[in-house]
Amino acid sequence: MKHFRLEVRVTPRPGLLDPQGKAIHHSLNSLGWTGVHDVRVGKAIYLDLEAESEEAAVGEADAMCRKLLANPVTEDFEVSVVGVLEGAGS
Amino acid sequence: MKVAVVTFPGSNCDYDLYKAAQQVGADASFVWHRESGLTDFDAILLPGGFSYGDYLRPGAIARMSPVMEDVVQFAERGGPVLGICNGFQVLCEAGLLPGALVRNDSLKFRSHDVRLRVERTDTLFTSDYEQGQVLRIPIAHGDGNFEADEETLQALESDGRVVFRYVDQDGEATDRSNPNGSWHNIAGIVNERGNVLGMMPHPERAMEEILGSTDGVGLFTSMVASLTPSHSNP
16 A cells, blocks of 8 residues: 545636635736736645555545535536655555 | 424524524424434424534535435425525535535625515415515625526526525615625525525524514414425325
């Protein structure tokens, strides 16, 4: 078994109003960053988990997203492996 | 009529709901979210509040509570389920109602009275109201902005499943009267079968004249009327 560190990014679906992103966008513009055309705010969730393989780890995280971590009505998600710790914690 | 008021960690309108149910003659009891076996009840009420601190998304963790399996089964058998505010968010997360409630477009927590128009009186929750009646009922939420995909929203409208809409004093659904950015000023919806109602405003806080409005009473008397033996149809 290996330990994987995964990053799950959950973001508001395109087209859905993102009031936080809008407020930040407005603030950046008024601070002089007028080249910013859009801001979307999501969240990053870090998971440390044990799995047989990278594919298995990603598969599990994917299932977690569908069940709990993201709401398919309003959010998209993306899972990526950001670290591998071989044989750790055994 | 026996009603269950489900309490999650972080619920804060459970006692108000309990009192509202008692006021209209229902036999109310609290059910802790870890309990199961809700078979004894004629209706289930999910209160407002901030279950699990609104962590992850409002209602997302509460929806995984053991009691929710029973709530889902109860609803699927046609049992009446009412979710108010956080209760509405839990019902959406549980898939008993379509759509989701996201951050208010103003980014502000809104706590004040709103006007609601009764869009349907042929539900078991609204039979004591008049069609088009304008109610004054408080809201108190930061995430009440009702969103869904286009297809779902169109279906809600064409099937007449929007039960309450935010309106102005004249009963017009305007942008100004919309406190949170909800699509088409939607404040409350029912499921296809009509036995599950979710709404953001708090009828349980509009039960006594001394608190500013009694417009919430009709919702609870409607439920009692539809569930008392002389009216019920198996």
